[in-house]
Amino acid sequence: MNLPFYKYQGTGNDFVMIDNRDLHFQQDDTELINRMCDRRFGIGADGLILLNPSEEYDFTMVYYNADGNESTMCGNGGRCLVAFAHDLGVIKNKTTFDAVDGLHHATIENGLVNLQMIDVNQISIEDTHAFLDTGSPHHVQVVENIGAYDVFNNGKSIRNGAPYFEEGTNVNFAEAIDNNTFRVRTYERGVEDETLACGTGVTAVAIAMFEQNITSSKQIKLLVEGGELEVSFEKENNGYKNVFLKGPAKFVFEGSFKAA
Secondary structure: OOOEEEEEEEEEEEEEEOOOOOOOOOOOOOHHHHHOOOOOOOOOOOOEEEEEEOOOOOEEEEEEOOOOOOOOOOOHHOOOOOOOHHHHHOOOOOEEEEEEEEEEEEEEEEEEEEOOOOOEOOOOOOOOOEEEEEEEEEEEEEOOOOHOHHHHHHHHHHHHOOOOOOOOOOEEEEEEEOEEEEEEEEEEEEEEOEEEEOHHHHHHHHHHHHHHOOOOOOEEEEEEEEEEEEEEEEEEOOEEEEEEEEOOEEEEEEEEEEEE
């Protein structure tokens, strides 16, 4: 069986896209998804995303990590899925779709996708880091000389250490460039490696930096290994609303994958 697929990337965060509006894809086939995402024996991607039908909205997003397991929200994946839906003609320049963490609104213009993320109402500030959920769980830690920082080994150690253990967390390391610009490197669970970008991760960094008074800006530039993203938000009482993640989302190639 040959499976048509499309490859998209957002600031280097890359995804296999499947138009699954007819529900032909075997959603519980963990081994197949893992094989498709494999960078040596498959297509190669940080994750796989299904564009599924929705009864009420434009479409439903179903996201799988590269290990083949269905996961929590992926911000760059969501932005790429909006670009994919636009290219398919499913949407025009704006959309509302549902995902595992609820409804998302987005617009697309000149290759830039502006995606509304979930509201954030709980942030834990510890001595060495912050922890918050922006659709996926994120540990945020400020470091120096981030370019030389050992993201893989330090991220791997934190990912399943106390207090995260079996469920694990994504791990973000951040360094201030100026008041509203931060460089970010992320170790992603499910990929089990550093990725070139993480949308929910930079969203977590932006909010954590504001919450800790490291920045006074509510519109923040995030420099990731694959390019530049922007996060904006509004502060309301103890929480954050109207959180948006903005950046490029680009088609790379399409093909057919031999599933069996």
